[in-house]
Amino acid sequence: MLTVATVSVTSFDLGAQGNLVVAMIIATVKAALVCTFFMHLLWDKKFHAVLFLTSVLFLILFLSLTSNDRGEYQHSIDEYRAQQLQAK
Numbered sequence: 001m002l003t004v005a006t007v008s009v010t011s012f013d014l015g016a017q018g019n020l021v022v023a024m025i026i027a028t029v030k031a032a033l034v035c036t037f038f039m040h041l042l043w044d045k046k047f048h049a050v051l052f053l054t055s056v057l058f059l060i061l062f063l064s065l066t067s068n069d070r071g072e073y074q075h076s077i078d079e080y081r082a083q084q085l086q087a088k
Helices: 002-009 015-038 046-087
Strands: none
Touching (some): 002 015
């Protein structure tokens, strides 16, 4: 059902950012269902769920720090690319 929702959302133009947000929300719901039922976290000890969620939070932290760091030097990359295009 969620895969059908993902495919049907692509037919609507919500803008680049809007489509990304909707796709990420649907993907998050699908991932939560997989973790809950197929990985049996619902019936397992709650400590395992806490460990899993902690690892996901650290992953989000590391990815956000990497994204923030990339924003700090993106202007240098753009300048270098512009110089390379002018040299050709």
